Amino acid sequence: MERKALHKDGPIFSRIVVGAWRWNIAVETVAQLIHKALDMGMTTFDHADIYGDHSNEEIFGRVLKQDPGLRQKMEIVSKCGIKFPSAKRPESWVKHYDTSKKHIVWSAENSLKMLGTDRLDLLLIHRPDPLLDPEAVAEAFSLLRQSGKVLHFGVSNFTPSQFEMLQSYLSFPLVTNQLEISITHHSPLFDGHVDVLMKHRVAPMAWSPLGGGSLMDQHLEQIFSKAPAYQATPAQLSLAWLLRHPASIFPVIGTTKPERVAESAKATDIHLDVQDWFEMLKAVQGREMP
Template sequence: MQRQQLHASGPVFSRIISGAWRWNLPDTAVNTLIETSLDCGITTFDHADIYGDHSNEAIFGNVLRKNPSLRQKMEIVTKCGIKFPSAHRPASWVKHYDTSKEHIQWSAENSLKTLATDRIDLLLIHRPDPLLNPEEVAEAFTVLKQQGKVLHFGVSNFTSTQFEMLQSYLSFPLVTNQIEISLSHHTSMFDGSLDTLMKHRVAPMAWSPLGGGKLMSDNTAMFSKAVKYTATETQLALAWLLKHPSRIFPVIGTTRPERVKESADATNINLDLQDWFEMLKIVQGKEMP
């Protein structure tokens, strides 16, 4: 498995990342997914405080408490800033965002406890907040960094201007923007989103890299090249992302160990230039202009 830096001053992550969004599972099942990922060279795990109705971090943490040595083999990403009505958060009566200094610090501290770790490798603001005060965010990030509780920071779902605005308030780099990117959702390749990240030498993380399964069900013609590459449809879709010069890090969301192994092998595929464009042509329904 390839490992690369998100930024020259950022963390080194596995090129494929295991996402814990759906890991609201028994501890034994999560342990199997962790072990399988590590065996395949996938060392980076993506969380958010809200996943599994605020439960998935704790399940993951239970596994680490039982086997603390696993923590030294992995990098942990988590996110904060979204609140919604939940029995676990009775103070919220409407879905909203909170990027205040106090909430970012509280959320990071809470994630440290639930994940049973002494540091978070990468903390992301989960969604752009219309009330985001960049000075407060910068203060929270700076304190957490100085305390050694969070090593690196980034954002998720930010536009190019939102990314650059927040970066302008920080004395250290935002090391990623986690956005939706897939063969079926590739607007970021043409609207300037990836250009901005490349300008700052920042690698993006891609959520829903398989288009939520639509690639498998709606565009079977796209994968006629599977025999040529001795690959599966999943591997071709991930290889298509890995080809992009922005150095996309796909975040897979499977709960099946065999799919973890399948996805990891996508890093061995180097798509031909014309095959890459032909796959784009099929999903767009037209050739490049």
């Protein structure tokens, strides 16, 4: 599988990223998913401190502990900044955000502990915090960067202005903004989110690239009428639609099935014709381009 940099000074990731959001599963199943992904050339794994009610990083770390050589074959992404009521976090009584310097540093260090690794390849602020102090975030990022605990930084779900505001406080680049992008949720391609990233030569990551199952609910025949010609499944064609965009979008797939990992990996071999790309867009929008 092709590997590409998120930014000229950023990490090099596999074009399709494996997301751990749904991985509230047994260690053995996680091990199978990791090995299948690596076999298919999918070397990048996307986590967050809260996934699996704060358990998924620890489960992933148990697999790495069983086979320490795996860590050198992969890149690990994590996120921080969201807190919610949980038996594992009794201090939280309401869902809220915390982007303080103290919490960012603590969260990154705790992720390292749970994962059993000495570094994160990329750390993201999970969601924009209305109380975000950019100077505090910059201090936290700089501290983690100087210590070698986090190699690169980015954000998730930020608006274009929020992205540029935080970037203005940093002496090093934010290397991605992870956004919800799919053929059924394509507004970021038209509303400035992706344009601003391209302006800064930053590649977006796309969560829920298959529309969270919505592709199964609407316009299925019209969207995927070209699937037989490409000898592709609907999921592969949906990923290929994102990969065709010049912004170099990195889809983050979420699955607990090794066969789905293998299916998704093959999307990188599909190069959609321009007219087929627009025909799929037309099927979703229900109208011609203006």
